[in-house]
Amino acid sequence: MEVIEIDAKNMHYRELNEKIHQAIKENPDLKKIILRNVLGQRFIGNSLRKKDLTIEIYGTPGGDLGMFMSGPTIIVYGNCEFAPGNTMDDGKIIIHGNSGDVTAHSMRGGKVFVRGDVGYRSGIHMKAYKEKVPTLVIGGTAKDFLGEYMAGGKIVVLNIDKEGKDLGKIKGKMIGTGIHGGAIYIRGEINKKQLGVAADIKPFTEEDLKNIENDVKEFCQYFGLEDKFESLLYSKWTKIAPISKRPFGKLYTPDLF
Amino acid sequence: MCGIIGFMSRKKKMINGEKIALGLCSLKERGNGKGSGYVGYGIYPTKYKDCYAFHILIDNCPKFEKIKVAVENILEQYGTIVKDEEIPTEEGIIKKVHIPWRYFYEVDEKFADKEEDVIVDIVMDINDNIDGAYVISSGKDLGVFKAVGWPEEVAEFYRIDKYEGYLWLAHARYPTNTKAWWGGAHPFNLLNWSVVHNGEITSYGTNRRFVEMFGYKCRLLTDTEVVTYILDLLLRKHKLPLELACQTLAPKFWSEIDDLPEEERELYTALRLTYAGAMLNGPFAIAVATPAGLLFMNGEIEDDTVMFGLTDRIKLRPLVAAEKDDLLFVSSEESAIRRICPNLDRVWMPDAGEPVIARVWK
Numbered sequence: 001m002e003v004i005e006i007d008a009k010n011m012h013y014r015e016l017n018e019k020i021h022q023a024i025k026e027n028p029d030l031k032k033i034i035l036r037n038v039l040g041q042r043f044i045g046n047s048l049r050k051k052d053l054t055i056e057i058y059g060t061p062g063g064d065l066g067m068f069m070s071g072p073t074i075i076v077y078g079n080c081e082f083a084p085g086n087t088m089d090d091g092k093i094i095i096h097g098n099s100g101d102v103t104a105h106s107m108r109g110g111k112v113f114v115r116g117d118v119g120y121r122s123g124i125h126m127k128a129y130k131e132k133v134p135t136l137v138i139g140g141t142a143k144d145f146l147g148e149y150m151a152g153g154k155i156v157v158l159n160i161d162k163e164g165k166d167l168g169k170i171k172g173k174m175i176g177t178g179i180h181g182g183a184i185y186i187r188g189e190i191n192k193k194q195l196g197v198a199a200d201i202k203p204f205t206e207e208d209l210k211n212i213e214n215d216v217k218e219f220c221q222y223f224g225l226e227d228k229f230e231s232l233l234y235s236k237w238t239k240i241a242p243i244s245k246r247p248f249g250k251l252y253t254p255d256l257f
Numbered sequence: 258m259c260g261i262i263g264f265m266s267r268k269k270k271m272i273n274g275e276k277i278a279l280g281l282c283s284l285k286e287r288g289n290g291k292g293s294g295y296v297g298y299g300i301y302p303t304k305y306k307d308c309y310a311f312h313i314l315i316d317n318c319p320k321f322e323k324i325k326v327a328v329e330n331i332l333e334q335y336g337t338i339v340k341d342e343e344i345p346t347e348e349g350i351i352k353k354v355h356i357p358w359r360y361f362y363e364v365d366e367k368f369a370d371k372e373e374d375v376i377v378d379i380v381m382d383i384n385d386n387i388d389g390a391y392v393i394s395s396g397k398d399l400g401v402f403k404a405v406g407w408p409e410e411v412a413e414f415y416r417i418d419k420y421e422g423y424l425w426l427a428h429a430r431y432p433t434n435t436k437a438w439w440g441g442a443h444p445f446n447l448l449n450w451s452v453v454h455n456g457e458i459t460s461y462g463t464n465r466r467f468v469e470m471f472g473y474k475c476r477l478l479t480d481t482e483v484v485t486y487i488l489d490l491l492l493r494k495h496k497l498p499l500e501l502a503c504q505t506l507a508p509k510f511w512s513e514i515d516d517l518p519e520e521e522r523e524l525y526t527a528l529r530l531t532y533a534g535a536m537l538n539g540p541f542a543i544a545v546a547t548p549a550g551l552l553f554m555n556g557e558i559e560d561d562t563v564m565f566g567l568t569d570r571i572k573l574r575p576l577v578a579a580e581k582d583d584l585l586f587v588s589s590e591e592s593a594i595r596r597i598c599p600n601l602d603r604v605w606m607p608d609a610g611e612p613v614i615a616r617v618w619k
Contacts, residue, residue, distance in 0.1 A: 040283050040595075042286065060595055063590075079591055079604065081590055081592065082575060098606075100577075119606050120609065144571070144609065145571070
């Protein structure tokens with residue numbers, strides 16, 4: 001079978017996740033799993049490695065969606081709870097709603113797209129290695145501590161509402177606290193006071209524009225905003241990046257440096 | 258961890274307790290079965306509506322009768338026990354280490370001008386001086402039901418579906434720093450204040466010393482207890498408006514205060530200085546229900562129940578809010594709210610340190 005549908009109504013997360021793993025095991029040519037009536041079940045897509053698999057979720061999945069996942073695509077028609085994309089290695093998570101705190105927590109590869117807003121500490125401790133560059137694209141706004149202790153990868157914030165209109169002044173505080181790698185791109189202007197310790201505003205260059213072009217394009221494709229692509233991309237962007245690679249290197253041992 | 262959920266009908270529509278139990282069961286993963294509890298407002302609407310309803314846990318031991326008499330001796334010093342009975346429970350679900358007892362109580366007329374102070378004194382006296390008796394709620398037309406067990410066990414044990422209320426708060430506990438026992442489960446209540454809390458009040462020692470100066474005694478071995486007493490002090494005794502009371506629990510950072518216009522800067526500076534001991538440090542998300550007839554807003558008396566949710570200033574614990582018609586919900590997880598009410602008008606994540614407040618519609 002290429003498509004399998006599971007009704008998750010009143011199902012415990014353990015049972016649901018076992019059913020998903022079993023479906024993959026028993027159907028080598030499986031292309032799509034559709035989950036209906038999902039409500040609060042955690043760890044959906046946990047550790048899956050099947051690259052050509054898509055999981056469609058209808059409802060509100062629980063925390064740690066796609067944790068440790070390496071390959072598949074998850075599409076959520078609804079909101080997400082905390083930490084979707086937690087330590088994800090490869091693949092995509094596309095969320096047609098809002099998502100909770102620590103979205104893309106410790107992500108190390110793949111892409112997470114959120115059409116709406118994200119909660120506090122999104123992109124916390126994202127990291128990159130060689131060709132693995134994790135990417136978080138946020139359509140709406142991010143709460144405080146975006147990219148906290150970020151070590152690598154990129155975060156793109158478009159700052160638009162449901163209709164695609166500009167949301168105006170960026171509200172987040174403590175952006176990039178402890179950042180020591182990677183970059184945060186926010187469409188709009190940021191006051192230096194909104195930055196956390198170790199974060200700095202850097203010039204947004206042609207190279208940066210190239211760096212985010214495909215991510216913005218992909219976002220627009222997923223959420224039916226193709227006509228907005230150019231106006232979004234060619235806007236005023238603020239790039240936030242680390243002051244140094246070791247912002248706290250001298251915190252406890254100032255004499256040694 | 259810990260899971261919290263609460264809702265209020267702003268039309269004061271009565272809602273069966275099974276709804277809150279359904280929501281709390283959805284937060285089961287956030288607890289570990291070592292404490293669950295519920296509080297319902299409006300659950301005693303008939304004969305005893307105007308009596309103080311004391312819910313008291315009494316040790317289930319050979320000394321039971323003796324302890325009960327000691328409790329009644331304290332109560333009778335200040336008023337009349339109108340009715341008392343064991344709170345109905347289902348057998349065979351959880352080990353009944355305490356027997357929950359309720360007293361409907363009237364304060365003697367000679368204390369009419371300080372009725373609520375008398376109730377606070379009674380609660381402190383029983384919790385401090387009687388071994389084996391713990392007051393878990395003491396308000397009017399409300400009651401706390403809590404024990405060590407999973408959400409569904411505690412709901413079934415207390416037959417929560419036999420009660421109807423217009424405001425419910427509930428909590429699934431994952432005890433980390435203090436022992437798991439019936440009195441340490443949430444909600445915590447005093448008069449008509451009830452508090453459920455997810456997180457850790459690391460400033461507990463400071464806060465406890467602060468409220469002890471005003472005669473409160475922390476005897477229930479859980480940090481959340483102190484939040485209940487701080488609210489009673491700030492809102493009932495010191496008559497602070499609710500918004501400012503929330504500001505003392507989770508004050509603005511000094512750097513934010515520096516940027517305010519002068520008048521506000523003075524106000525928030527004064528608040529931080531006066532109530533330094535009431536500031537809650539550490540990660541927390543709380544949901545609170547407040548009493549009728551006591552809240553002072555902009556100098557006006559607000560005479561109805563209010564529910565609010567609040568997190569620490571840097572958002573170390575989750576809280577989401579949602580609305581459907583007259584209902585306002587707060588919870589640790591959106592899915593718990595959708596379990597009760599699948600189609601919501603609005604779902605949002607309140608800003609850290611900013612309260613979400615539900616008031617009765619006039």
